[in-house]
Amino acid sequence: MPEGTLCNKAPVDTEEQLKALLADKGGKTYYHEMKQLDIDRQKLWDTICKTMKSRTKTWLNICARCGMCADSCFLYRINDRDPKQVPAYKVHSTLGEIIRKKGRVDNAFMHMAMETAWARCTCCNRCAMYCPHGIDSGIMISYLRGLLYQQGFVPWEMKIGAGMHRVYRAQMDVTPEDFVDTFEWMIEEYEEDYIGLNVPVDKAEADIMYTVNAREVKHYPEDLAEAAILFNIAGENWTIPSSGWELTSLAMFAGDWEACRLQVESVYEAMDRLRPKRMIGTECGHAHRATVVEGPYWAGRKDGLPPVDSIHYVEWVAEALRTGKLLIDPKKRIKQPVTIQDSCNYIRNHGLKEVTREIISYMVEPGYFIDMTPNREHNYCCGGGGGFNGIGLFRPQRNKALITKRDQILDSGAEMVIAPCHNCWDAIRDLEEEYKIGIKWSFLKPLLIDMVIVPEHMKPKE
Amino acid sequence: MYEFLTGPMFYISIAVFVIGLLFQAIRYIKGLDWKLDRVAYRAHPRAGFKGALRSIALWLIPFGTRSWREQPFMTVVFFIFHIGAIAVPLFLMAHNLILAEKFGLSFFTLSPALADTLTWGVVIAALLLLLRRISLPEVRSLSTVHDYFILALATAPFATGLIARYASADAYPAWLIAHIIAGELMLILAPFTKLSHIVLFFMSRAQIGMDFGIKRGGLKGKGMAW
Numbered sequence: 001m002p003e004g005t006l007c008n009k010a011p012v013d014t015e016e017q018l019k020a021l022l023a024d025k026g027g028k029t030y031y032h033e034m035k036q037l038d039i040d041r042q043k044l045w046d047t048i049c050k051t052m053k054s055r056t057k058t059w060l061n062i063c064a065r066c067g068m069c070a071d072s073c074f075l076y077r078i079n080d081r082d083p084k085q086v087p088a089y090k091v092h093s094t095l096g097e098i099i100r101k102k103g104r105v106d107n108a109f110m111h112m113a114m115e116t117a118w119a120r121c122t123c124c125n126r127c128a129m130y131c132p133h134g135i136d137s138g139i140m141i142s143y144l145r146g147l148l149y150q151q152g153f154v155p156w157e158m159k160i161g162a163g164m165h166r167v168y169r170a171q172m173d174v175t176p177e178d179f180v181d182t183f184e185w186m187i188e189e190y191e192e193d194y195i196g197l198n199v200p201v202d203k204a205e206a207d208i209m210y211t212v213n214a215r216e217v218k219h220y221p222e223d224l225a226e227a228a229i230l231f232n233i234a235g236e237n238w239t240i241p242s243s244g245w246e247l248t249s250l251a252m253f254a255g256d257w258e259a260c261r262l263q264v265e266s267v268y269e270a271m272d273r274l275r276p277k278r279m280i281g282t283e284c285g286h287a288h289r290a291t292v293v294e295g296p297y298w299a300g301r302k303d304g305l306p307p308v309d310s311i312h313y314v315e316w317v318a319e320a321l322r323t324g325k326l327l328i329d330p331k332k333r334i335k336q337p338v339t340i341q342d343s344c345n346y347i348r349n350h351g352l353k354e355v356t357r358e359i360i361s362y363m364v365e366p367g368y369f370i371d372m373t374p375n376r377e378h379n380y381c382c383g384g385g386g387g388f389n390g391i392g393l394f395r396p397q398r399n400k401a402l403i404t405k406r407d408q409i410l411d412s413g414a415e416m417v418i419a420p421c422h423n424c425w426d427a428i429r430d431l432e433e434e435y436k437i438g439i440k441w442s443f444l445k446p447l448l449i450d451m452v453i454v455p456e457h458m459k460p461k462e
Numbered sequence: 463m464y465e466f467l468t469g470p471m472f473y474i475s476i477a478v479f480v481i482g483l484l485f486q487a488i489r490y491i492k493g494l495d496w497k498l499d500r501v502a503y504r505a506h507p508r509a510g511f512k513g514a515l516r517s518i519a520l521w522l523i524p525f526g527t528r529s530w531r532e533q534p535f536m537t538v539v540f541f542i543f544h545i546g547a548i549a550v551p552l553f554l555m556a557h558n559l560i561l562a563e564k565f566g567l568s569f570f571t572l573s574p575a576l577a578d579t580l581t582w583g584v585v586i587a588a589l590l591l592l593l594r595r596i597s598l599p600e601v602r603s604l605s606t607v608h609d610y611f612i613l614a615l616a617t618a619p620f621a622t623g624l625i626a627r628y629a630s631a632d633a634y635p636a637w638l639i640a641h642i643i644a645g646e647l648m649l650i651l652a653p654f655t656k657l658s659h660i661v662l663f664f665m666s667r668a669q670i671g672m673d674f675g676i677k678r679g680g681l682k683g684k685g686m687a688w
Contacts, residue, residue, distance in 0.1 A: 054493025058666055062659045065609045067601035083603035130529040134670030297500035304502030304677055351679020
């Protein structure tokens with residue numbers, strides 16, 4: 001049986017297909033069918049010939065096999081220094097092997113490659129900083145994911161995630177109506193506490209167009225309210241787009257480059273439609289990476305930039321604190337040992353290491369902030385990046401991967417971790433659940449809400 | 463034999479080396495693809511240039527990057543090997559005499575004592591690199607025949623040169639011939655093996671420097687702390 005009914009090479013493009021996949025609990029049938037899935041070797045090799053250019057070719061050819069990347073990889077370190085976890089090994093035994101064999105690989109090989117691509121690498125790109133030749137194994141694993149996706153060898157949740165973007169232009173089945181309704185409902189919930197609280201929808205030429213993670217709409221709607229409260233307190237001229245509001249891209253984790261393009265174009269269309277001065281995305285790392293850093297390339301934008309200046313939530317917070325738009329009550333600053341999780345996707349991969357420290361300087365009483373070791377662009381992945389958090393099949397590997405972050409937090413002595421990234425936030429929640437080390441974790445928004453000075457006109461009249 | 467090796471073969475090997483590596487560099491640049499690589503190489507020349515320069519320069523300084531600092535043994539061995547491997551062929555007095563004779567140009571020359579030290583450095587460092595490759599599981603499992611061959615190919619001219627240098631008058635001519643063959647073989651094979659990193663190192667480092675310098679944060683904040 002070459003193509004399964006659920007596991008096959010075709011992308012998910014309809015709601016019915018999505019429902020069928022979701023009904024297959026845990027992907028039982030899906031993975032069963034995968035064991036029979038054939039490889040379109042010609043297509044695989046043709047794709048490589050067309051898309052593998054001198055950068056990747058050179059990386060594969062000149063890798064000196066010196067092993068200097070080994071210790072840079074948290075998965076190598078946490079898995080008892082297994083030589084099979086060395087970044088160079090992971091790339092050469094998968095992508096390198098496909099190329100040596102000109103695409104003539106078998107089903108068992110593709111299963112091994114799938115596990116390597118999604119359970120032995122989170123595409124955190126840390127190894128790129130430790131290779132004398134500047135070889136970025138994370139980029140090559142991401143490229144490998146694209147090849148595996150094309151051949152149908154992709155974890156069940158990733159196939160669904162990419163399908164969601166294709167069908168809903170969101171990582172979950174959240175429609176534009178759901179989004180706007182939820183946002184407005186949340187405003188109603190909080191408008192008695194904050195007078196004048198509102199959310200302008202589709203307002204043209206606002207200063208800020210705010211985009212979110214569908215999870216907030218579906219599971220954490222308070223996050224939407226918190227965003228609105230902070231924008232209102234700061235006196236920002238902001239809006240949300242009724243469509244093109246989804247910042248995330250599970251398609252990027254899945255290696256579904258076509259879905260990546262469709263998703264990011266929906267956000268860029270909202271920018272073109274509403275012509276805001278800036279786009280600000282929520283506290284999410286991969287979403288920022290997808291829409292702001294990689295997205296312009298999927299959309300074919302030659303300057304490598306989104307249509308309007310687009311910044312991460314931490315950049316806005318730093319700016320609002322710096323300019324006094326948000327004022328913090330000094331009495332309410334954090335007075336317990338606290339650390340910050342540096343998200344790979346916007347710290348290492350978008351240079352925002354300084355602004356997060358600037359935020360800390362306003363929010364934390366001097367003497368209470370402790371950096372993890374290592375930190376900033378050298379920080380380790382939370383343990384759940386690149387889709388790892390969401391893949392049931394690789395949950396045991398993921399739980400082991402969390403130990404790195406657990407020990408970094410324990411070594412810092414912090415009792416709370418600020419995690420302005422959904423993926424990191426999840427990983428830290430899960431490591432607390434799994435290993436019970438007695439820490440708290442939080443996004444920036446709820447912490448800020450507790451400590452900002454609310455202007456008189458927004459305070460409820462007694 | 464000697465006339466042939468220092469005559470036609472000398473020119474051929476220099477030509478293959480220079481043209482071959484030049485070809486590799488051009489092919490690399492021509493094969494860059496802003497859309498597939500997802501780096502807007504042309505759109506941000508200043509940031510790209512700065513990123514490329516930092517990415518190359520910091521890695522050329524011993525202990526200049528975190529990676530070098532975290533692996534001091536490798537760093538010391540690596541730099542001893544590479545400094546000698548570049549300086550001795552170019553600046554040895556005997557080599558400069560040949561260059562002056564063949565091309566009418568010459569560089570400054572190393573004192574004999576320094577040249578000896580550097581050459582011993584290359585050979586000893588090569589042995590240590592070999593030991594490292596064999597003894598560390600994470601390096602051994604990665605290594606292919608090509609990697610051992612490259613190390614041998616790159617070290618042979620130095621080992622033979624050193625033997626010739628200490629050889630008796632009788633043995634000297636044979637070792638000199640071996641030295642010239644090893645050197646010319648290295649030059650001829652460089653563009654077609656991993657020794658192509660002589661230029662591709664700079665290309666690859668410039669590329670990743672531009673990637674981080676243009677796309678991944680270079681336009682924000684202080685730039686990558688390599």
